[in-house]
Amino acid sequence: MMIVPPLLFLATAWLSTVVATDAVQSCPKISCAQLKAPNVPGAQVISINGTERWNYTVPATPPFLLNPIFGLNICEVDVVLTHPNAQDQVHVKVWLPLQKWNGRFQANGGSGYAAGTFDLTLGPSVQGGYSSASTDAGVTVNPLSPGAWALRPDGSVNLDDLTNFAYRSVHDMAIVGKKITEQFYGAKPRYSYWNGCSTGGRQGMAAAQRYPNLFDGILVGAPAINWATYVVAEQWPQVVMAEEETFPSPCELKAFTDAAIAECDELDGIEDGVISNPDICHFNPYRLVGSKINCDGAKIIITESVARVVVKMLQGPFGPSGLSLWYGLTVGAPLDTLANTTVVNGKRVGLPFFVNDAWIRYYLAKDSNYNISAIDYTKLGQLFSQSAAEYDDIIGTDNPDLSRLHSAGGKLLMWHGLSDQLIFPKGSIQYRTRVERLMGGSAKVDEFFRLFLAPGVDHCAGGTTTGAVPSDPLKALVTWVEEKQSPDTLPAEIVHSCSGAKMGRILCPYPQIAQYVGGDKNSANSFKCI
Numbered sequence: 001m002m003i004v005p006p007l008l009f010l011a012t013a014w015l016s017t018v019v020a021t022d023a024v025q026s027c028p029k030i031s032c033a034q035l036k037a038p039n040v041p042g043a044q045v046i047s048i049n050g051t052e053r054w055n056y057t058v059p060a061t062p063p064f065l066l067n068p069i070f071g072l073n074i075c076e077v078d079v080v081l082t083h084p085n086a087q088d089q090v091h092v093k094v095w096l097p098l099q100k101w102n103g104r105f106q107a108n109g110g111s112g113y114a115a116g117t118f119d120l121t122l123g124p125s126v127q128g129g130y131s132s133a134s135t136d137a138g139v140t141v142n143p144l145s146p147g148a149w150a151l152r153p154d155g156s157v158n159l160d161d162l163t164n165f166a167y168r169s170v171h172d173m174a175i176v177g178k179k180i181t182e183q184f185y186g187a188k189p190r191y192s193y194w195n196g197c198s199t200g201g202r203q204g205m206a207a208a209q210r211y212p213n214l215f216d217g218i219l220v221g222a223p224a225i226n227w228a229t230y231v232v233a234e235q236w237p238q239v240v241m242a243e244e245e246t247f248p249s250p251c252e253l254k255a256f257t258d259a260a261i262a263e264c265d266e267l268d269g270i271e272d273g274v275i276s277n278p279d280i281c282h283f284n285p286y287r288l289v290g291s292k293i294n295c296d297g298a299k300i301i302i303t304e305s306v307a308r309v310v311v312k313m314l315q316g317p318f319g320p321s322g323l324s325l326w327y328g329l330t331v332g333a334p335l336d337t338l339a340n341t342t343v344v345n346g347k348r349v350g351l352p353f354f355v356n357d358a359w360i361r362y363y364l365a366k367d368s369n370y371n372i373s374a375i376d377y378t379k380l381g382q383l384f385s386q387s388a389a390e391y392d393d394i395i396g397t398d399n400p401d402l403s404r405l406h407s408a409g410g411k412l413l414m415w416h417g418l419s420d421q422l423i424f425p426k427g428s429i430q431y432r433t434r435v436e437r438l439m440g441g442s443a444k445v446d447e448f449f450r451l452f453l454a455p456g457v458d459h460c461a462g463g464t465t466t467g468a469v470p471s472d473p474l475k476a477l478v479t480w481v482e483e484k485q486s487p488d489t490l491p492a493e494i495v496h497s498c499s500g501a502k503m504g505r506i507l508c509p510y511p512q513i514a515q516y517v518g519g520d521k522n523s524a525n526s527f528k529c530i
């Protein structure tokens with residue numbers, strides 16, 4: 001899901017010189033066991049342990065790592081550190097290739113409530129030749145719940161842990177990773193990169209805003225920026241269903257997604273099962289009222305209240321005074337993750353998504369038993385204000401001032417699936433627009449920050465994706481950083497699981513959109529950014 005197979009990319013023009021440098025750098029200067037604790041500003045290193053691993057395997061762990069990785073030869077370094085007065089224990093794991101280091105360092109992000117997933121991202125990174133780091137931020141590696149660390153025994157929020165999770169661990173991991181890399185190979189990494197999606201994307205944005213000198217290139221997918229706001233907005237579909245006393249089944253919701261795609265697919269000039277530009281799709285859910293659909297053998301007639309629920313999910317949350325609080329789900333995106341339901345004693349009831357469920361219970365109610373089903377429109381409005389007031393400064397990650405990143409020469413490549421069913425892509429678009437407004441317009445921002453929207457792609461290119469997925473955005477970023485060749489398009493592809501047919505596309509830097517210009521509909525060459 002969040003794994004982008006990293007590929008070492010070298011242009012033939014300077015292949016010879018770089019290979020020579022790589023060859024010098026690739027050999028360790030000391031043994032793995034000799035590594036010394038690095039100095040980390042603001043933290044104290046408690047222990048370091050380096051162990052050589054030969055022919056090491058990282059087993060497949062779907063959805064994070066789809067295929068196993070065999071035959072890794074690495075120096076595995078475990079560093080434990082703590083912060084003054086925080087009573088925390090942060091684990092940083094660094095993997096260093098014992099052979100053929102490519103001279104680069106890559107820090108990897110996490111997902112959900114995990115700041116990192118260790119082997120699952122370290123494996124692909126070192127396979128690509130990078131020295132790599134991943135961290136648990138001193139919380140846990142459980143992406144599904146912060147239950148073990150959110151609250152202190154006295155019931156107050158553990159702000160030290162939240163700070164580690166939000167941004168401090170990004171700094172610590174990068175410093176540890178880069179210093180250990182330098183000790184081991186006797187040379188600083190030539191370039192350093194961030195790579196993450198979702199929470200990993202949010203962490204990359206924390207680096208861009210708070211620590212602009214840590215990375216030469218930052219790759220950010222479907223970033224969980226605006227966390228304090230959008231996570232509360234993720235609860236909106238559940239509140240709507242409860243307030244309207246209407247809980248559509250996933251099958252009914254899919255009927256709306258399918259109808260929207262059928263109606264708007266061709267507006268972009270090509271019928272491919274994907275809405276390329278949701279902004280020009282004016283799908284009206286009420287159109288389906290009265291139509292019969294087949295759900296698990298039963299015939300269901302779409303009611304007006306089901307259509308009203310869908311309309312509200314697409315509109316997004318509104319406060320009591322009618323003020324829009326955040327964006328809604330994109331037309332054509334799956335609705336049944338945030339609006340999931342289950343049947344209890346023959347009755348369909350709401351099933352909140354775990355991220356918003358945990359955020360509201362632990363961080364807003366500060367009560368793990370809080371009854372989230374009882375939230376109504378008024379209460380949700382209050383939770384929005386409370387969440388922003390208490391946490392935006394810590395975990396917002398949406399500061400549009402990227403001037404320090406720009407002057408440090410850093411490059412930021414962001415991509416977001418337009419069918420993201422969890423993190424509203426409009427948040428990424430809004431962020432890019434705010435950066436433009438602050439920093440002198442689109443062309444100026446394009447020099448160092450580009451956003452690529454991926455039509456039909458779901459959260460971090462997960463299982464319901466129907467659109468072309470960026471093939472190798474890290475390669476595009478490396479080329480941008482090292483060869484000063486900016487990405488004017490991103491190659492993207494999807495292989496349809498049933499037919500095996502490949503659909504090639506280009507993704508365009510926002511606000512451009514890929515337009516079909518004739519020729520093979522499955523070839524990326526038949527598209528142009530306009």
Ligand SMILES: *[C@@H]1O[C@H](CO)[C@@H](O)[C@H](O)[C@H]1NC(C)=O
Nearest residue numbers: 047048049050051052076078
């Ligand atoms: C270092 O790691 C190795 C392998 O995991 C372990 O066997 C050893 O006990 C560790 N040493 C220390 C001092 O923690």
Ligand SMILES: *[C@@H]1O[C@H](CO)[C@@H](O)[C@H](O)[C@H]1NC(C)=O
Nearest residue numbers: 054055056057069070071072
């Ligand atoms: C490496 O490990 C694989 C199993 O993952 C094993 O089949 C192979 O024999 C090992 N190779 C060496 C050189 O030990």
Ligand SMILES: *[C@@H]1O[C@H](CO)[C@@H](O)[C@H](O)[C@H]1NC(C)=O
Nearest residue numbers: 250336337338340341342351
């Ligand atoms: C809805 O919830 C069920 C039960 O937890 C889960 O198995 C299913 O994957 C969820 N559906 C979606 C689309 O997330």
Ligand SMILES: *[C@@H]1O[C@H](CO)[C@@H](O)[C@H](O)[C@H]1NC(C)=O
Nearest residue numbers: 242369370371372373374375
């Ligand atoms: C939670 O709230 C819902 C909706 O108001 C209510 O039906 C349910 O009984 C409550 N559950 C508990 C355990 O209080």
